[in-house]
Amino acid sequence: MKKLILFIFLGCLVIFYGCSTDLEPNNKTAELYPEYKDSPDSRKTQSDKSQANNDSPNAEKTVYLTFDDGPTSATTDILDTLHQFNAKATFFMLEPSMRELPEVVDKIVEQGHSVGLHGVTHDINHFYKSEQSALKEITAAQETLQKITGVRSNLIRTPYGSVPYLTKSYREVLDSNSFKLWDWNVDSRDWSLSSDQYLDTVIGQIEELGNAGVKPIILMHDKQNTANHLSILLTYLSEHGFQTKKIEENTQPYNFNCYQRCHRISTQE
Ligand SMILES: [Zn+2]
Secondary structure, eight states, X not given: OHHHHHHHHHHHHXXXXXXXXXXXXXXXXXXXXXXXXXXXXXXXXXXXXXXXXXXXTTSOEEEEEEEXXXXXXXXXXXXXXXXXXXXXXXXXXXXXXXXXXXXXXXXXXXXXXXXXXXXXXXXXXXXXXXXXXXXXXXXXXXXXXXXXXXXOOOEEOOTTOSTTTOOHHHHHHHHHTTOEEOOOSEEOOTTTOOTTHHHHHXXXXXXXXXXXXXXXXXXXXXXXXXXXXXXXXXXXXXXXXXXXXXXXXXXXXXXXXXXXXXXXXXXOO
């Protein structure tokens, strides 16, 4: 009789553990953030999430701050605020602006931030005209950045993000030229929101991502309004245990997934 009870008990244990291992706690991420699902980066992202879930509540969390469209007259203020908080960021810069303000580009590098490329024209009809036009703009920005700072960056963010105009063939051309494409998962909308309104937008999205255990990659722009209120965001991040990190050449890139949405610029309308 004792043996029978022991047998039933062991049987129950096997069934219980068998069911437990079928549970996939990361599925929620794919539901909340469809870009992650089925993308080549999804495994990385989901393992990041498992990692995040294993961390103790007080463990430092990573956030990536990114600033597009610079350098501008606001960059120095952004740099001063970052310095004040000992924060690091990544600047995706435009080629003509770099030529206009080379001393600012130098300052970004000197202060230990990461530098990336955002093309030349920032015009959809020019940049996305063909695979070669996109490559040419990125390469021109790469060369100018290297001439100014000596840094050869392969980090890129295409104008307005990779969806919908960066089709598979564009991605392949950029990839075969060693460029690493970066999109974002937090859109500050700082280009359209006035005063400090962008902060609520950012903080709301960070909290949503935090619930899913995903590292925020925040899209901001190199402009005065963003600079004016940046210290409030950095205070929030610091009070909530976030550590800012710059994007490195070997950081696993995050890209939007095309699904059915990507198409060539020439096929539009
Ligand atoms: Zn831009």
